[in-house]
Amino acid sequence: MKNKHLALALAAAIALPASLAHAQAPVPPQQPRIVVTGEGEATAAPDLALLSLSVMREAKTAREALDANNDAMAAVIAAMKSSGIEDRDLQTAGxxxxxxxxxxxxxxxxQDAELIGYQVTNTLSVRVRDISKTGEILDKSVSLGVNQGGGISFANDNPSATITEARKLAVADAIAKAKTLAEAAGVNLGRVLEITDQSFAPPPGPILAKARSFEAADAVPVQAGENAYKVQVNVTFELK
Structure with a gap:
C-alpha cells in the first residue's frame, strides 16, 4: 500500500511542473488588423403595388350594416378580378x-348614450403586379364603394439581384476605405480575415428619383419611383 501511495505522489510531482510550464507558455501576439465599414446602395423600379382598401357602411342594425358592406365589398372584389388581379393577390385584412x-x-x-346604429368596416389588401393599372384600380374601387383606407406602397417581388449589387458596392467601398487608411498610416493591407453584412429593405414608400407616372383617363395619378436597397459590411483586414 505504501508503494502505491509513493508512486502516485511521484506521478503528481512530475506532472505538476509540466502543467505549470504549459500554463505559463507565452501567448503568440495577435496579427495587427483593421476593421472597416463599407456601404453600398442599389435601386430598382418596383414591380408590385400594395394597396389597402376599406369599405365602411352604417345602418340601424348590425345585420343591415353587414349586408350593405358585403354587397359593396363583393362589387369591389369582382372589379379587382376583372382588372386581372388573381385570387392569391386578394386578402381580407380585417x-x-x-x-x-x-x-x-x-x-x-x-351623459346619456343612445344607440343609433352600427358601423361595419371591411379592409382588403391587394397586390397589383401590373403597376401600370394601379391608378385605374384605385379609381374603380372608389367608384364601387371603397370609402376608407387607400394606403399604397411599392415593392419588388424578387430584389435578390439588386441586393447582390449593393453587397458588391459595399465591399468595394470597404476595400477603398481600408486602402486609404493603410496608406495614411504607412502600412500595407494583408488578407481579408472576416466579412459580415447587414441588408436594409427600402421604406414602405417610393423614392421619387426617376419617378414614373401611371395615369389613365379618369384614373388616380400614381408615382411609382424607385426602391433603394442598402447593404452595410464590416471587413476585417490583416496589416503588414
Missing part, C-alpha cells in the same frame, strides 16, 4: 363591427 352612440349631456354632468 372586418370590424362597431356600435354607434349619440351622447347627450344631462344637468348633473353625466
Amino acid at each position: 372586418v370590424q363591427i362597431q356600435p354607434r352612440y349619440n351622447y347627450t349631456n344631462k344637468p348633473d354632468g353625466t
Whole structure:
C-alpha cells in the first residue's frame, strides 16, 4: 500500500511542473488588423403595388350594416378580378363591427348614450403586379364603394439581384476605405480575415428619383419611383 501511495505522489510531482510550464507558455501576439465599414446602395423600379382598401357602411342594425358592406365589398372584389388581379393577390385584412352612440349631456354632468346604429368596416389588401393599372384600380374601387383606407406602397417581388449589387458596392467601398487608411498610416493591407453584412429593405414608400407616372383617363395619378436597397459590411483586414 505504501508503494502505491509513493508512486502516485511521484506521478503528481512530475506532472505538476509540466502543467505549470504549459500554463505559463507565452501567448503568440495577435496579427495587427483593421476593421472597416463599407456601404453600398442599389435601386430598382418596383414591380408590385400594395394597396389597402376599406369599405365602411352604417345602418340601424348590425345585420343591415353587414349586408350593405358585403354587397359593396363583393362589387369591389369582382372589379379587382376583372382588372386581372388573381385570387392569391386578394386578402381580407380585417372586418370590424362597431356600435354607434349619440351622447347627450344631462344637468348633473353625466351623459346619456343612445344607440343609433352600427358601423361595419371591411379592409382588403391587394397586390397589383401590373403597376401600370394601379391608378385605374384605385379609381374603380372608389367608384364601387371603397370609402376608407387607400394606403399604397411599392415593392419588388424578387430584389435578390439588386441586393447582390449593393453587397458588391459595399465591399468595394470597404476595400477603398481600408486602402486609404493603410496608406495614411504607412502600412500595407494583408488578407481579408472576416466579412459580415447587414441588408436594409427600402421604406414602405417610393423614392421619387426617376419617378414614373401611371395615369389613365379618369384614373388616380400614381408615382411609382424607385426602391433603394442598402447593404452595410464590416471587413476585417490583416496589416503588414
